[in-house]
Amino acid sequence: MSIEYWMVGCGNMGSALVEGALKAGAHCVVRSRSRDKIDRLVSLGASETSKGGPRVVVFAVKPYQLEAVFSEFEFQEGDIVVSVAAGVRLESLKAWLPKKWQGLKVVRAMPNTPALVGKGMTGLFSDSVSDEVVAFFEMSGEVVVLSGESEFDALTALSGSGPAYIFIAMQALADGGVQMGLSRDVATKLAIGTVLGAAELASQTGTHFEVLKDRVASPGGTTIAACAELEKLGFRHALNRAVVVAAEHSKSMAEKLS
Numbered sequence: 001m002s003i004e005y006w007m008v009g010c011g012n013m014g015s016a017l018v019e020g021a022l023k024a025g026a027h028c029v030v031r032s033r034s035r036d037k038i039d040r041l042v043s044l045g046a047s048e049t050s051k052g053g054p055r056v057v058v059f060a061v062k063p064y065q066l067e068a069v070f071s072e073f074e075f076q077e078g079d080i081v082v083s084v085a086a087g088v089r090l091e092s093l094k095a096w097l098p099k100k101w102q103g104l105k106v107v108r109a110m111p112n113t114p115a116l117v118g119k120g121m122t123g124l125f126s127d128s129v130s131d132e133v134v135a136f137f138e139m140s141g142e143v144v145v146l147s148g149e150s151e152f153d154a155l156t157a158l159s160g161s162g163p164a165y166i167f168i169a170m171q172a173l174a175d176g177g178v179q180m181g182l183s184r185d186v187a188t189k190l191a192i193g194t195v196l197g198a199a200e201l202a203s204q205t206g207t208h209f210e211v212l213k214d215r216v217a218s219p220g221g222t223t224i225a226a227c228a229e230l231e232k233l234g235f236r237h238a239l240n241r242a243v244v245v246a247a248e249h250s251k252s253m254a255e256k257l258s
Contacts, residue, residue, distance in 0.1 A: 003132045004029060004050060006057040008069060010037040013084060014060030016116040018046055020140030023118075027051060056132050058082040058109070063257055067096040075101040080130055082107045086156060087253035090126065090149055107133050108152060110160045115140040123155040153254070157246030165242055170195055 003026075007018045010032035018028050022045045030046045032038050042048060055076065061069050063085040075081075075097075081104050083093050093106045107126040114120050120141030124133060129145050137143045144159075146152060170191045177187030202212060217224040230236070 004053055004055045005136055006055055007060060008057065008073065009060035010041060011060060013111060015041060017140050019044060020115065020118055021136060022046060024139040054078055056080045056082060056136055060084045063088050070096050071098060080105045080133060082109050082133055084109045084111060087250055088257050089254050092258050109137065110156050111137060112159050113163050121159040123159060125149050125152055153247040153250040156250040157243045161246045165239060166195060
């Protein structure tokens, strides 16, 4: 019998993951307090009823809601429990399960918002991450399985929060174009296309970022002058610090929730 994917909580992230799975032909059962969100996903092919058989149950709710949601959910033998709640460690997830179900396999997951368009990056960690869990998140992008839970804070800071840093950079690029005379529409299109193209080039070639940068920066040219200004203003250090601060905050959140 084929695996069944349950989504408990159908906000932006939960809905995006369900949509990706539906496009890949998976059977998804949805649960949400919002009737409108359930109706929308059902109209796309999701179900409110189970066909029976093995289940991966993904909980996409806020960290402070999770323990209560666990207590209300009807688990069954063999369920694989997946949490996308930020900052809740594996130990806490297992402890929050109803006592009868504390032997179930539990997985931590951290997807990011590009999953909304099938380009997500998800980090997973558990004592043993099953192929069924990896397959579910691969329906909405790429997956990295971490070797230790201590890496989760850094992952949260880099790929979980990372899209926000890139959006700030894209806005700044577009603003610079407008400042120098481009229309907002043209500047925005150029900023988006530049980031997409640069990411694809790095992905396809596997070339080190520094080498790719040097290939654009001709001696005495406009790019190297701009790069020198970025270094002067601390652009590289600011991005580095953003990741470090976000990781430290993630660790602090986890300690409080524990």
